[in-house]
Amino acid sequence: MAPAEPLTLFDPEPPTTPAPPNRLLQVRRIYAEPAALDSSRGRQVLGRFPGAEVVEVPSHWQIPDLHGNEGNVERWVRVKTETLVLGVKKSLSARPNGRSANWxxxxxxxxCAMACAYCYVPRRKGYANPITVFTNIxxxxxYLRRHVGRQGPKPEPDQAxxxxxxxxxxxxxxxxxxxLVSDNVADLIATFRELPTAKASFATKYVNRQLLDLDPAGRTRIRFSVMPEDDARVLDVRTSPVAERIAAVDDFVEAGYEVHLNLSPVVLRDGWESAWAALLQRLDDQLSPATKAQAAAEVILLTHNRDLHEVNLGWHPKAEDLLWRPELQQxxxxxxxxxxxxxxxxxxxxGVQRLQRLVELHAPWLRIRYAF
Structure with a gap:
């Protein structure tokens, strides 16, 4: 009788190829919780950045080199470029929301690997706050499938x-x-593709054309954030240029996404109305009839933060000339x-009323879902 073949253990996920070169992510160090390292999604991330040093940490919230380290202000962009964190999402809940979404x-x-000067995200984890990936996808x-199932059909329309x-x-x-870091987003888009009563939604300032291949089937809404290019060159650090975002909109609509626009943030400064008029006219000139037919917008005036103001003075003081206006703020x-x-x-x-009038004049097809 022939001997039994030895049992072969294998990773259920196919091998991960290294991530292609990208200016946003040149990862040299990955801080990781042990459980995240042991997961298939964690291994995928390690496979995308095979040359990175791996440092085990007890919690993605407890990394002294990152959290509360004011010295990182001087290395703001470098930390975002060279560092990732892997963790496990402990608490799963869907919070009600009455603006962009229902939940x-x-x-x-x-x-985030980008570094928008007005972004509130850095306030959550001390200084710099590079990407943390949660591996328990x-x-x-x-959880999301069960939550959607509990809601049943939506009983009536709302602004979402x-x-x-x-x-x-x-x-x-x-x-x-x-x-760019993992397949978490691909898995989310695939999940909502199968949920006829729900849609996913996210805002972005980065054009990732890999998303065009994911077949969202109309169940994912991408909200491209746009602002006048003169403002974006100062404030939207490391993002895709506004012209590239606008050029991508029709392609994402054709690929099966619902595409909205975030007119955000609106920064009130000398000449802001003429700058926004030119941007809205550009949208009217460049976007296709199919895009315009499904488009909607959010108008969001700038909200800033005193602590972030102090941080920005340490790495990008020019931004604060636009953002910090005590004579206009409360x-x-x-x-x-x-x-x-x-x-x-x-x-x-x-400011909201003036921008609404500009939309009516230069892009009357752009329905404003809400403005604040």
Missing amino acids: IAPSTANG EQITG DPDSWVYDLGENSDCSVDA PKRSQNGQDNVRYRNDVKRD
Whole structure:
């Protein structure tokens, strides 16, 4: 009798090829929780960055080299470029939201490789806050399927969507960039493709054309953020140029995404109205009839933060010439508990009304879902 063949152990996921060169991510160090390292998604990330040093940490929240390290202000962009964190999402919940979405989905990542000067995400994990990938994606997508199932059909239209429950995926990250690191975003898009009563949604400032191959079947909404290019060159650090974002919109619509526009943030400065008029006219000139027929927009005036103001002075003080306007701003307690500053009520109300008139004049097809 022939001897039995030896049992062969194998990884259920196919081998991961290294990530192609990208200016945003040249990863040299990966901090990781042990459970994240042991997961198939964690191994995928390690395979994409095979030359990175791996440092085990007890928690993605407990990394002294990153959290509360003011010295990282001087290395703001370098940390975002060279560092990743792997963790396990411990608490899974979908929080109600009344603006962009009906629900904020559990995060599959937080932090970002980009460095927008007004972004609130760095406030959550000390200084720099590079991307943290949560590797327990099967638990997260399973939770979302169950949560959507409990909601049943949407009973009536609202500002998020007339027919579907909308789940915001990227509250604390940019999903287009996250998709460079792992397949979490691909798995989320595949999950919502199978949920006829719900849609995924995320805002982005990065054009990742790999997403065009994911067949969203109309169940994922991408919200491309746009602003006048003169502002973006100062404030949208390490993002895709605004012209590239606009050029991508029709392609994403054709690929099966619902594509909206975030007119965000609106920064009130000398000449802002003429700059926004030119941008809106550009959208009207370049976008296709099919895109315009399904388009909608959010208008979001700038919200800033005193602590972030101090951080920016340490690495990008030029941005604060646009962002920090005490004569126009007042304190604001945000929905996520941050002590922020925003334009005074009268200034903000006037700014929203002026921008709405510009939309009516230069892009009347662009339905504004909400403005604040």
